[in-house]
Amino acid sequence: MGQAVRPLPGKIALPYQNGVTFVELKDVIYCESDSSYTTFHLTDDQHYLVTRPLREIQELLEERGFLRIHRQYIINLDHIR
Secondary structure, three states, rough: OOOOOOOOOOEEEEOOOOEEEEEHHHHEEEEEEOOOEEEEEEEOOOEEEEOOOOOHHHHHHHHOOOOEEEEEEEEEEHHOO
């Protein structure tokens, strides 16, 4: 008997300097690398700098509709026109 497929969560926890915030993945436009940090850019013009390299963020997001288009950027394909 096969295992049931679990739906992927629609939110991600972002630890940043003021604590942790949970954001909806649909609100993330793109992620930008800055050495060992990554900035999440959201639809409401907010951004969060997290202490994780883009490589780790890519592993979390690649199955959720995000694509690494450059060594410095991962984009949310839902925001492409």
